[in-house]
Amino acid sequence: MSKNDAISSFGAEDPLTLVIFGGTGDLTRRKLLPGLYAMHLEGLLPKKIAIVCHGRRDYNDEMFRPMMEEDIKKHSRLKVNKKKLSSFLNFLYYFKGNLDSSDDFEALATRCKEDKEWPDNHVFYLATAPGFFGSTTQMLVDAGMIRNHTDKNWSRVVVEKPFGTDLASAQALNSELLRLLHESQVYRIDHYLGKETVQNIISFRFANTIFEPIFNSQYVDHIQITASETVGMESGRGGYYDQSGALRDMMQNHLLQLLCFVTMEPPSGLAADAIRAEKVKVLQSIRPPTEQEVCDNVIRAQYSAGKLGDDTVNAYVMEDRVPADSTTATFVAAKLFIENWRWGGVPMYLRTGKRLNRKYTSISIVFKIPPLKIFKTIEEDDEGIDITQTQPNVMTFHLAPQQGISLEFAAKRPAMQLVVENESLDFRYDADENLPEAYERLLLDAMRGDSTLFMRSDEVEAAWAVVDPILKAWESQDDIPVHLYQPGGWGPREAGGLIKPNGKWQNPE
Helix, strand or coil: CCHHHHHHHCCCCCCEEEEEECCCCHHHHHHHHHHHHHHHHCCCCCCCEEEEEEECCCCCHHHHHHHHHHHHHHHCCCCCCHHHHHHHHCCEEEEECCCCCHHHHHHHHHHHHHCCCCCCCEEEEECCCHHHHHHHHHHHHHCCCCCCCCCCCCEEEEECCCCCCCHHHHHHHHHHHHHHCCHHHEEECCHHHHCHHHHHHHHHHHCCCCCHHHCCCCCEEEEEEEEECCCCCHHHCHHHHCCCHHHHHHHHHHHHHHHHHHHCCCCCCCCHHHHHHHHHHHHHHECCCCHHHHHHHEEEEEECCEEECCEEECCHHHCCCCCCCCCCCCEEEEEEEECCCCCCCCEEEEEEECCCCCCEEEEEEEECCCCCCCCEEEEEECCEEEEECCCCCEEEEEEECCCEEEEEEEEECCCCCCEEEEEEEEEECCCCCCCCCHHHHHHHHHHHCCCCCCECHHHHHHHHHHHHHHHHHHHHCCCCCCEEECCCCCCCHHHHHHHHHHCCCCCCC
16 A cells, blocks of 8 residues: 555545535634645545535625635645646535524525535534524524434534633533433534644654653653744734633643643543543543632733834733733743652643744753762753752653654763753654645544544543533632733743753753
């Protein structure tokens, strides 16, 4: 079998109709349609597919296709092939409808039944505001578009984040969806899980016997997870973000998911439920912080006005659609503990923020320093050479902007004196390798019926159970400060104080 044959055999095979609710929105135009076009170029889409963009605007297919053609040309990661793009656009349809109109859903159901170009298997992608998740699914059920999960022709529903705003709302949404759908039909998406290096963590840990035996409290001092962004409230996001903040927007889903992958036990196999069961065990083992632990182990902050590179940026409370007295955190750092036999006593440091030094996402496993410090370590910087303490070995999974894995270790410096210096082993995906976008992988998995990289209902609720005590403490205690930090740095100095007992944050050079 050739490499191209192997890739093609991994693609979706069942004919299907993909209906995207929110079909004229930003996510569809920037990510979903360009991603589907890339999959078409690589031969991963089924031979018979209809991609139906549902929206309120008064378009038809002939008006809609040229507009999407321009968006695909603008946002595609792959070079545009005119012939392939033309054939892809033939799969694309527009359906005008309102999310609160049962008549419009009946009309959509009729079109699905009668149009021979629209196959009978359905993926419904809810790229809508969260308030429509439950009602849209109810409309689909009422219109007869959701089949029983045992039927030959299948129906699947992909739900975008945020999935709830706290534990109670997540439980309510799960209850509503699972009243209408079987768990196997629900695909709760977290695009971080589609990143190549996130998936590589599983193979790195469980396909290499030299590393997995040291992923435990005997050898690991602590683990750091960082997701930093340079952006602020561009594109009018202030209204949404002020109701969410860094804790809900990033930590509850993305960072906790990364923590699960790097700390979970070996699964019994690669089946979806085997992997998701181990992730749930991790989340259920995280000790929910008490109110005092929230005060001591969680730092929240907002960016102030200042310089970011050559640009002058506003303070968060000066951004569009953000109240001047807002206490919403744009930066959060937390120390958590997983109370199980593998990780008992090992601090897990998570941080995320906006208007930071650079866009960067990583997981660093910082190992313990040898108990007998018999070597001197040489460090070089712009100011010369210095003698320093023994430095820990650090293994880092780099997720963004460049993806790869690195390992820092000590090696003897070429000299007469027996001193060591830090060196690094690096595996990086080539910048020109054109890795698939996260949404491409997740869309393909939804089409193939592989839910491995999607969150199960108990997983979502277990993640909210970790974050909920923090939210409640912030709401009930007026004396928990909202610190300020300058744009272009790595957050407030208090975050450095949080990790100080175990060293310092692993910032990129």
